[in-house]
Amino acid sequence: MAMENDGATQVNEQTMCMCGRIVAMRIAWTENNMGMRFLGCSYYRRPNAYNYFKCMDLPLLHPRYKSVINGLLRNANRKAVLEKEWKRIVLYHRIVLAMVVLVVVLVHYVL
Template sequence: MALENDGANEVNEQTMCMCGRIAAMRTAWTENNPGRRFLGCSYYGRPDACDYFKWVDPSLLHPRYKSVMNGLLRNANREGVLEKEWKRTVLYHRIVLAIVVLVAVLVHYVL
């Protein structure tokens, strides 16, 4: 169910985009609007999508909010990168260990 805030804190259900589809609720993660929700065409990114766009949340009035949100997003992204690197390192070590064990078994049976 799509919701729309038309500035007067009134919420409408089933907001339609310009191509006649129910608009999809999305969240902006840009530097200027981190975490701010908006309605857009549910076919966004497809050739048959319209350009419907309407903010649901009010503008971020306090610059500190943007700063804190962007800092949290950077930390979350950094943690995601570190987690991927950790998983890659663990996989690498498992592969190396498997090769060492395989070589040790082969050496044991050959000699």
């Protein structure tokens, strides 16, 4: 099981969930718990799971840091969405260009 040491939780190989799986250390990326480490079952937050959860440390981030990190994450997500949209537009234009070339070639050989 987990052992307490000067306020920080130490994990050994035997830290297990009630379902029998070894728990994993995770980092929270929610706005309220940004950067907080916790132990969670591999089935954490899935249906019919035990949802084993144990905080590893106190929240480390000042509220201002949380807002900055959340802004960076939003920008990263926005960038990923824009890149995906750009790839879709490029693919669309390539298909249109291929169709135009096909029509020009067909018209050239038919006439």
